[in-house]
Amino acid sequence: QVQLQESGPGLVKPSGTLSLTCAVSGGSISTNNWWSWVRQAPGKGLEWIGEIYHDGSSRYNPSLKSRVTISVDKSKNHFSLILTSVTAADTAFYYCARESTYRSGWYEFRWFDPWGQGTLVTVSS
């Protein structure tokens, strides 16, 4: 059973860089799945940050695109998130998740499952 675990600093200074890693266990990251980052400001809703495939292909939320980079390291079976020029608005729980898929004919349905437990990143001086 695939499990995901986020790791990284819990405190980042304003204008600094947020860096998190998601370790995948119980399965290979090189499957036919995309892998995503999702965040949630305390008490707020969910925001999709971006996704990556094991070949390095990636897509980002345009609202964050200029500041986000997601990368994959197949040798370590993990993927990472970098968010630059952070402000207090980037304070949130950051979750990594696998995009599970179901194919029916020409159609491919995706949903986020499983998720990591999440890690709180606070942006403060």
Added chain:
Amino acid sequence: DIQMTQSPSSLSASVGDRVTITCRSSQNISNYLNWYQQKPGKAPKILIYAASSLQSGVSSRFSASGSGTDFSLTISCLQHEDFATFYCQQGYGAPYSFGQGTKLEIK
């Protein structure tokens, strides 16, 4: 970008009640719609994918329907463990987006 709007934002109900949460997308997303349940301090949990398919291991008290722009999640015979916040999410295309959430509380 596709906007997702849930209603109501909050809902009070009693154990044993049947409740329905609705979700509307800003454009036609066919049945690329997922539902999640999130409890305090926990990651969201998938309940329903592809608008109406129950995830393995999820109670059959949860059901969902819809297509196009209008969707609904119904919980029949509410149990204590069902009280949480629920989110819809469109999987039609990136950037994937979520509804603002519906908080289900015990009356």
